[in-house]
C-alpha cells in the first residue's frame with residue numbers, strides 16, 4: 045500500500061511535535077521563566093514609580109530625553125496594544141510568563157493565609173465591572189498623560205492583587221482568575237489564538253503512574269481544572285501542565301476553533317455584555333471623547349442646564365487630581381462639568397452600541413431559527429475579532445501621537461488601519477457564518493442570518509473607523 049502521508053501532513057505533524065516540545069521545555073524551565081518575570085517586575089516598578097518623582101515633561105522633552113514620556117510610550121504605546129495582539133497570536137502567554145502583576149500575586153500567594161475563596165470574589169460580573177471601572181476612571185484622571193494617575197491605576201491594581209493573594213488561595217492566582225480588570229478582555233481575545241494546551245481525554249484515562257514518577261499533581265495557578273481544560277479563556281499558557289499524565293500538550297488549532305466549537309456550549313451573558321457594552325461601547329467612547337465635537341455640544345448643553353437650575357457653582361468646581369484631572373501648571377484641569385459630560389458621553393456611546401448590537405443579534409438569532417439565548421450569546425462571540433482589533437487600533441492612537449510628536453513620519457498608518465479593520469471585519473463575518481451554520485434551521489434562514497451578522501460586523505468596523513477618519 046502506498047504511503048499516503050502528504051508533505052503538508054508531515055509539516056503539520058512536525059509543527060505539532062515542535063509545539064509539544066516547546067510546552068515541555070516551558071514546563072522544565074520554571075526558573076528561567078521566573079527570572080524573566082522578575083526582570084519585567086523591576087522594569088515595571090521603575091516605569092511606574094520613577095516618573096512620579098520627577099517634574100512633568102515640557103514641550104521640548106522627547107521619548108528619549110524624559111523618562112515620563114518614555115514610560116508613557118512603553119505603557120500605552122507598546123505594552124497595551126502589544127499585549128492584546130499577543131493574546132490573538134499566543135493566547136494568554138503574557139499572563140503566564142510576563143505579567144508583573146500576576147507574577148507578584150503568585151509570589152505573594154506562597155505566603156497566603158490560604159483562606160477559601162468567598163462567593164462574592166467568584167462573581168462572574170467582575171471582569172465587566174472591572175473593565176468599565178478602570179477604563180472610565182482612567183479617562184477621568186488622564187491615565188495616558190500623568191505618572192501619578194498611572195501609579196494609582198496600575199500600582200493600585202498590583203497592590204490589590206498582592207492583598208488578595210495574601211488572604212485567599214495559597215500558591216494560586218485568585219486575583220487573575222476572578223478580579224483582574226482585564227481578565228475578561230484577555231479571556232475573550234485569547235479564544236482567537238491558533239495555539240492551546242490540548243487534553244487527550246483517552247490518554248488521561250489510560251495513564252498509570254510509573255513507579256519512579258513523583259509528578260502526581262500540577263499547580264495550575266489560575267485554577268483551571270486540567271482534565272476538562274478546553275480552551276484558552278482561563279489558561280495562562282504557563283506550560284506547567286505540559287506532558288502531565290502523558291495527556292496534555294501545546295498544540296495548534298484553527299483560528300476559529302474555540303469561538304465556533306467551544307464558546308457556544310453555554311450562554312455567557314457577562315461576556316456578551318463585555319463585547320457589546322465594554323469593547324464596542326465604553327472603549328470606543330473613551331478613545332473618542334477628547335476630539336469629539338459632540339462632546340463640546342454636550343458640555344454646552346449641560347452648562348446651560350446647570351445655569352438654568354442655578355447650579356452655576358458646578359461649572360468651575362474642580363476636584364483633587366485622583367478624582368478628576370487637575371494639573372493647573374500644565375493648563376489641564378477638568379471641572380465637575382467636564383466630568384459629568386465625560387461620564388454622559390461614554391455612557392451614551394455604551395448605551396447606543398449596546399442597544400444597536402444587541403438588537404442586531406436578537407434579529408439574527410430570530411432569523412436563524414427562533415429565539416435561543418445560547419444562539420444569541422454564541423453569535424455575540426463572532427464580534428470578538430472586530431472588537432479586539434478596534435481596541436488595539438484605538439490604543440495605538442497614543443503610539444501614533446507620541447511617535448508623530450517626536451518627529452517620526454508614519455505615512456503608512458492609515459492604509460494599515462484600513463487593512464486591519466477590513467481583515468477583522470471579514471474574520472468576524474466568517475465566524476458568524478460558521479456559528480449561524482450550527483444554529484440555522486434552513487438554508488434560507490442561514491443565508492439571511494449570516495447577512496444580518498455581516499451588517500453588524502461592518503457597523504462595528506465603521507464605528508471604529510470614525511475614530512480615525514471623521515470625528
Ligand code: SF4
Pocket residue numbers: 140241262263264265266268270273278279280281282283284285286
Ligand atoms: S492549564 Fe494551568 S498549568 Fe496548564 S498551561 Fe494553562 S495555566 Fe498553566
